[in-house]
Amino acid sequence: MAKAQIGSDGFRDLEIDAQLCLALQTGASLVTRIYRRLLDPLGLTHPQYLILLALWESGRPLTMGEIGRRTHMETGALTPQVKRMEASGLLTRRRDAEDERRVWVEPTEAGWSLREKVLGVRCQVVERLPLSGAQIAELRTILQTMNADMEAAEAANAA
Template identity: 40%
Template structure:
């Protein structure tokens, strides 16, 4: 039947040698994994009222207690156009405060509020539940994290070079 391929079905198209086959793209597998993670996080974070990016932001703030917005964006790899509205929503929910530096109006410090810190207890089991959902052993997860970090470093280096492969 000539319908849509089922999710995850491998393409029957032959690799023509130029690599332009979707199922051969590492980036596509990473995208699918990222979206699958997002779905699991959406289910786990729903009761806490957090989105996945908000959860990552709160985890970073719980770890560092306070950060400059610019530093937070660098850690999370979010631009200001994405991070600012996210922080505004967290602030409106009473989970963080943002404070401008009196000496440098461009610098804004963000920190969790008491309610934001209390939320930590509500989501404390999320990492263990995510690990269980992956089906990976702790050693496999560590190996994958290391591989992904190496991949990210390599891609960052490639993005900062002016030479592109032919």
């Protein structure tokens, strides 16, 4: 575990540039901004992009709960996005025949047809980042490991 850094006044750890949360938030915001500019011409938001990725990767209909877990989106944020995507013809939603609380979501033909364009967006984002492919992979691995460990700790504390 990292030790606290003490400056001459005893508060070096409280300097703004020493904050991991700010570095993560700023980086996420800047990367998302790149996605937003590239996805906008396709009529997609960044959350909608993530929803499509989850559905395409599965190759089968997913429940709203599964999509939420895969995209790390809360129901309150996910539901309006899925409704907008359904209204624009990218997805269909249907209630489960046995459990009406469960809603299944799948891409329409129009949703599937965006895959090539979205792949192009992903490639453009990677090109615009000031990191090599290896650095991107390393950063993603570090963040995924950190996130998984923190989620496991949170679940253990909640139990």
